[in-house]
Structures are given as structure tokens and as C-alpha cells.
Amino acid sequence: MTGDIVEAAKFIGAGLSMIGALGGGVGIGLSVQGALEGMARNPDAYGTLLTNMILGIAFSEAIAIYCLVIAFLMLFVL
Amino acid sequence: MEKTRKWRYGINRWIILLLLIALVVIMVFVPRIQPHIQVAPENVSHGPLFSLPVLGDFYLTNTLVAMVLMDIILLGIGYAVYRTIKKGDLVPHGLAGAMEALLEVIYNLTESSAGKWARKIFPYFATISLMVVVSNLMEMLPGVDSIGVLEESPHGNPLWVMIPGFMAAVVQGSAEHLGEGYVVVPYVRVLSTDLNFTAALAVVSVAMTQVIGFQAQGWRYLIKFFNFTTLISKPVFGLIDLLVGLLEIISEFSKVLSFTFRLFGNIFAGSVLLFLLGSMLPFLQSGMMLFEFFIGMIQAVVFGMLTMIFMSQATHGHGAEEHHE
Numbered sequence: 358m359t360g361d362i363v364e365a366a367k368f369i370g371a372g373l374s375m376i377g378a379l380g381g382g383v384g385i386g387l388s389v390q391g392a393l394e395g396m397a398r399n400p401d402a403y404g405t406l407l408t409n410m411i412l413g414i415a416f417s418e419a420i421a422i423y424c425l426v427i428a429f430l431m432l433f434v435l
Numbered sequence: 436m437e438k439t440r441k442w443r444y445g446i447n448r449w450i451i452l453l454l455l456i457a458l459v460v461i462m463v464f465v466p467r468i469q470p471h472i473q474v475a476p477e478n479v480s481h482g483p484l485f486s487l488p489v490l491g492d493f494y495l496t497n498t499l500v501a502m503v504l505m506d507i508i509l510l511g512i513g514y515a516v517y518r519t520i521k522k523g524d525l526v527p528h529g530l531a532g533a534m535e536a537l538l539e540v541i542y543n544l545t546e547s548s549a550g551k552w553a554r555k556i557f558p559y560f561a562t563i564s565l566m567v568v569v570s571n572l573m574e575m576l577p578g579v580d581s582i583g584v585l586e587e588s589p590h591g592n593p594l595w596v597m598i599p600g601f602m603a604a605v606v607q608g609s610a611e612h613l614g615e616g617y618v619v620v621p622y623v624r625v626l627s628t629d630l631n632f633t634a635a636l637a638v639v640s641v642a643m644t645q646v647i648g649f650q651a652q653g654w655r656y657l658i659k660f661f662n663f664t665t666l667i668s669k670p671v672f673g674l675i676d677l678l679v680g681l682l683e684i685i686s687e688f689s690k691v692l693s694f695t696f697r698l699f700g701n702i703f704a705g706s707v708l709l710f711l712l713g714s715m716l717p718f719l720q721s722g723m724m725l726f727e728f729f730i731g732m733i734q735a736v737v738f739g740m741l742t743m744i745f746m747s748q749a750t751h752g753h754g755a756e757e758h759h760e
Contacts, residue, residue: 415737419693422700429707433472 367435371428381421388413455718462717468592468605469714470619472707476629477620479584497583497621498629505570505626544740549747552651556746559643563636564739570626571702571731575724580706583621592616627702627734630695637694640742641687648749656749660684690745694738701734 392410396403476496483492512530519531527535541561546553573579585594585603594617595606605619626632648656658664662680666673705727712720 411733412737412740415733419697419700422704423696425704426696426700429472429703430474434474 367431371431374424374427374431377424378421381417381419381424384417384420385414388417458718458721466606467714467717470710471588472710474630474703476624476631479620479622496629497624498626498632501570501573501579501623501626502632504623505566505573508569509565541739545743545747548744549750552647552747552750555647555650556743556750559640559746560739560743563640563742564735567627567636567698567738568732568735570632571735572728573623574625574702574706574709574727574731576623579623579625580621580710581619582623583619585617586620588616588618592618625702625706627698628706630699633698634691634695636698636738637691640694640738641691641745644742644745644749645687647746651750694741698734698738701730705730 388410392406392413395406476498478494479497479500480495484495486492512534516527516531516534519527519529526532538561541564542553542557545557545560549556585605592605594603596603605617645656648659658680660680660683662673662676664673665676709720709723709727712723
């Protein structure tokens with residue numbers, strides 16, 4: 358009985374921790390929006406904007422990945 | 436050598452199409468199993484390699500094997516480039532040319548942000564990027580994460596023996612008795628899915644940032660952390676500066692954490708995704724491989740570039756702005 362409750366709590370906790378991926382999604386959306394506006398205004402800056410956009414996406418994605426790490430730790434380690 | 440390459444309908448595409456069809460056929464007839472996922476690296480050797488009195492036993496883990504492989508690959512590339520350059524051609528061809536182009540891009544990036552300290556910072560950027568990119572792209576090699584020794588496990592799957600005593604595969608089904616279930620412990624596991632590797636790399640990166648800061652500014656580098664300079668002249672804002680400097684100490688430690696978990700999380704999440712897709716929808720796995728290829732390279736560049744940016748920030752003095760006022 359207690360084992361089942363712990364098992365269920367693991368899954369619930371893993372699901373709850375993934376709420377944090379929301380922030381990563383918003384961040385990626387904002388950075389792509391900014392880069393696309395810049396590209397539309399100044400198409401010559403396409404290359405540098407694309408590189409910096411991908412770098413920024415990688416950083417905001419890392420925040421979502423932290424949540425994923427916590428979820429994995431709950432599922433497979435605890 | 437000025438030969439325009441014509442696009443021909445070659446035989447390669449038919450081989451790829453055949454492989455895709457074979458994949459679908461195998462997918463239908465051979466039942467898939469869900470692999471056992473573990474965060475800590477598995478031990479390949481049964482007994483400990485050696486023991487130290489305080490630290491305990493040392494095992495041969497599968498990420499250690501991957502690290503030796505990575506070192507061999509990098510040293511091989513280095514030796515091949517050395518051989519090509521020793522021949523004395525002004526224009527390097529092949530691998531040496533590719534490495535020269537890559538390192539030139541990295542050097543220009545470093546120089547644009549670090550200025551005269553580029554020669555000092557460039558080796559860290561290049562070494563970290565090359566190490567991480569080789570260890571991440573090892574995920575693409577066939578056999579990595581799938582060929583290994585069999586180990587008994589309570590939640591394992593039954594065996595299908597191909598050659599008795601030599602080769603066997605784990606197949607779908609549940610083991611009825613204890614000692615019949617097996618899991619595969621791979622010989623080689625992607626190096627970046629080991630927290631020890633990413634943490635060690637992060638500690639090296641942040642520690643060398645401090646060393647470069649001291650080399651650039653001498654003892655004035657400590658003003659960044661213990662800012663007593665404005666405490667007397669501007670009492671209130673000086674106190675705030677002091678507290679901000681103390682927060683910088685915490686931020687150095689959080690750099691280690693964020694370096695560690697960014698690389699580990701991206702690559703481990705990618706490999707778990709590949710495992711689960713492989714057990715559910717195998718034909719989508721090849722598409723996901725392409726995405727993981729991209730992620731692996733991006734994370735290598737991000738790790739190196741962040742190191743470079745932190746190092747070039749450490750060379751800029753904190754007190755320099757106050758002389759302008």
C-alpha cells in the first residue's frame with residue numbers, strides 16, 4: 358500500500374516538475390519573435406541573427422531541460 | 436580538379452529505401468523491448484579494477500570506455516593533421532583543411548570578444564568544444580548503447596540465444612523465475628550522459644576562469660567579489676556594491692551547476708527519447724537521430740562559447756569604469 362502511494366507520488370511529481378517547461382517555451386517564442394522581426398527589417402543581418410537566435414534558444418531550452426532532468430531523476434533514480 | 440559534379444540517380448538511394456523497408460518489416464515481426472534506463476553509468480567489469488584506501492573501489496564503467504574512445508579519436512585527428520601539416524603544403528586538403536576552417540572560426544569568435552587575451556582563452560574554447568562534440572556525436576555510432584554484456588536483473592527480459600555461450604539477444608516477454616531475466620549493460624555509453632564528466636568539465640572551466648582573471652588583473656580581480664572600494668566614499672551605494680560582490684561568489688558556484696546540468700540534461704534527455712522512441716515507433720527514431728545530431732553540436736558550441744564569454748568577462752577589470760567618470 359505505502360509502496361503504491363510512493364510510486365504514484367513519483368509519477369505525479371515528475372508530471373508537476375514538467376510545468377517548468379512552460380517558461381522555456383515562452384522564452385524560445387520571445388527570442389524567435391525578436392530575431393524574426395530583426396530579419397524582416399534588415400535581411401542582411403540574417404546570418405548573425407540566426408546564429409545568435411539558436412544560441413539564445415539553446416539557453417532557454419536549458420531551463421526546460423533542468424525540469425526534464427528533475428523528472429527523470431524522480432522516475433528512474435528515486 | 437575543376438570538375439562539376441553532376442547529380443546522378445545512383446544506387447545509394449535504393450539501398451537507403453531498402454533499409455527503410457527492412458526496418459518496417461523487422462519492426463512488425465520482431466517485438467520491441469523497453470530498455471532499462473539508469474542515470475548512473477553501469478559497471479562493465481564484474482570486480483573492481485583497483486581500490487584506494489579512502490576513496491573506495493574503482494570500477495570500469497561504460498562511460499569510461501567512451502572517454503578512452505573519445506581520446507583516441509581526438510588524438511587520431513590531431514596526429515593526422517600533424518602529418519598533413521608536416522608535409523609543408525601551403526593549402527591543406529582534406530581533414531587538415533576542415534580542422535583549419537573550424538579552428539579559424541573558433542579563433543575569430545574568441546578574438547572578437549576577448550581581444551588581446553584571445554591566445555590565452557582560445558585553447559579552452561577549442562578543447563572543450565572538440566571534446567564535447569566528439570563525445571556527443573558518439574551517440575550516432577551503431578552499437579553504442581546497444582551492444583554489451585548481459586546481466587541478471589529482477590525486471591529483465593528473457594534471452595534469445597543465437598550462438599550458445601557467445602551471442603544472445605534480449606527479447607520481449609517477462610521472466611517467470613528469478614535468474615531468467617537479463618538486461619544489456621552496454622560496453623559504450625554516451626560520455627555526456629555521465630554527470631561526472633560534465634561536472635568535471637564545468638569545474639575545470641570555472642576554475643580556469645578564475646585563474647585567467649588573476650592573470651589579467653592580478654589581485655585586483657578580487658575586487659569583483661569583495662568590493663570595499665566605494666564603501667567609504669559612497670556609504671549607502673557602497674554597501675550595496677559590497678553585497679552585490681558577495682552575490683558574485685554564489686553566481687560562480689551556480690555557473691558550475693548550470694554548466695553541468697545543461698550538457699547532461701540535453702544529452703541524457705536525448706538518449707532517453709531515442710530509447711523510448713526505439714521501443715515504440717522505431718521508424719521515427721532515424722528522424723530523431725537527426726535532431727540529436729543537431730543538439731549535440733549546438734551544446735558543444737554553447738559549452739565552449741559560454742566558457743569563452745565568462746573568461747573574457749574575467750579579463751575586463753571591474754574598477755576600470757570608475758576612472759572614466
